[in-house]
Amino acid sequence: MIFLTRKAEFSSAHYYWNDAWSPEENQRVFGKCANRNGHGHNYTLEVTVAGAVDPVSGFVVDLKQLKDILEHEVVSIYDHRHLNLEVPEFKTAIPTTENIAIAIWQRLNNKIPNAKLHRVRVYEMPDLFADYYGEP
Amino acid sequence: MKAHLSRRYHFSASHRLHTETFDEAKNQAVFGKCNNPHGHGHNYTVQVTLSGQLDPATGMVCNLADLDSFAQKNLLARFDRANLNTLDCFAEQVSTTENLSIEIYRIFQKFPSAHLEQIHIEETSNNSFDFAGDRTPPSGTL
Numbered sequence A: 001m002i003f004l005t006r007k008a009e010f011s012s013a014h015y016y017w018n019d020a021w022s023p024e025e026n027q028r029v030f031g032k033c034a035n036r037n038g039h040g041h042n043y044t045l046e047v048t049v050a051g052a053v054d055p056v057s058g059f060v061v062d063l064k065q066l067k068d069i070l071e072h073e074v075v076s077i078y079d080h081r082h083l084n085l086e087v088p089e090f091k092t093a094i095p096t097t098e099n100i101a102i103a104i105w106q107r108l109n110n111k112i113p114n115a116k117l118h119r120v121r122v123y124e125m126p127d128l129f130a131d132y133y134g135e136p
Numbered sequence B: 001m002k003a004h005l006s007r008r009y010h011f012s013a014s015h016r017l018h019t020e021t022f023d024e025a026k027n028q029a030v031f032g033k034c035n036n037p038h039g040h041g042h043n044y045t046v047q048v049t050l051s052g053q054l055d056p057a058t059g060m061v062c063n064l065a066d067l068d069s070f071a072q073k074n075l076l077a078r079f080d081r082a083n084l085n086t087l088d089c090f091a092e093q094v095s096t097t098e099n100l101s102i103e104i105y106r107i108f109q110k111f112p113s114a115h116l117e118q119i120h121i122e123e124t125s126n127n128s129f130d131f132a133g134d135r136t137p138p139s140g141t142l
Helices: A024-032 A065-080 A096-108 B023-037 B064-079 B097-109
Strands: A002-014 A039-050 A116-123 A128-134 B001-014 B038-053 B115-122 B128-131
Touching: A002 A065, A024 A065, A039 A065, A039 A096, A065 A096, A096 A116, A096 A128, A096 B001, B001 B064, B023 B064, B038 B097, B097 B115, B097 B128
Parallel strands: none
Antiparallel strands: A002 A039, A039 A116, A116 A128, A128 B001, B001 B038, B038 B115, B115 B128
16 A cells, blocks of 8 residues: 655635634634735645555556646636635635545545545644544 | 644743763764763754634634633743753753653643643754654644
């Protein structure tokens, strides 16, 4: 079994807000991330897939194909968008780094030929990232 | 759903690798330039990985402000701009980054809001250390 990781980048705006709470409670819990005008990050996505090496091609997956899947399923939808306002899964879920990792897993799972999705890692900043392994 | 969150902290500290168990020649032989009596220093990076079920109200493993204030009080205030050899935890053991990883693991085990998975420390850009308690780090996390 080989683990293969492909990176992609997207730049998006977001804010943290729970509609069930008062503005004061949102401010207390989320601090400056609750600014309703939004703020943004350069996100780095690392997608790790696991699989056996194809004896003919020597590949686990065709990297160009994986790149195209990441572009089509994630980057084209998230990049230069406001996550809360323009990406459907964040109409209901707060776009925290954890929830972004889970949402990307759900977008990619079972879409990568010949390999199993192993981990989705999302860096919000170089010093903060979330990992999702598909665990319930 | 269960997710992992990792946060990186940075501190600068000095140390000297030396043990009273060895004589001067053996300390020099084993620890080499790290045994310089005047010490030397590093910019350490500590990567803390926590896990837990997401809080449905916040979408978070834990509140980052709580983690940062815990790290400020229990990690950075103790280790940044310090000489590691003068700290209580290195009174009886060598201030290697292996031992530092175990000490910092003990610190973050006390963080109340999430489960500690592992501590990863970069002593230099070429040397890094991982400690996950008794567990093997999950495959693919390194």
